[in-house]
Amino acid sequence: MTKEYIKQLCEMLLKDNLTQNGKKKIVNYIDNLQQRIDKVIDLLVNHSTDLIIICDEGRSLEINFKKIVSILQDEEVK
Numbered sequence: 001m002t003k004e005y006i007k008q009l010c011e012m013l014l015k016d017n018l019t020q021n022g023k024k025k026i027v028n029y030i031d032n033l034q035q036r037i038d039k040v041i042d043l044l045v046n047h048s049t050d051l052i053i054i055c056d057e058g059r060s061l062e063i064n065f066k067k068i069v070s071i072l073q074d075e076e077v078k
Contacts, residue, residue, distance in 0.1 A: 037072050041072050044072075
């Protein structure tokens with residue numbers, strides 16, 4: 001589903017003008033997103049801690065997976 005399609009479905013839902021099929025599509029889409037988030041959290045928690053990437057200009061980019069997990073779990077980021 002495209003971003004625009006989801007936006008249209010949500011607008012129809014807010015107007016209470018969404019068909020049963022449209023409601024099922026939204027539920028399935030949300031369920032699919034949750035499954036993806038759960039898989040990413042599992043990968044980050046169980047297989048990694050930090051990642052350092054060296055950019056072309058010699059700069060380093062440090063990625064803290066704990067912060068990413070807290071964002072995905074909708075926790076406050078410190």
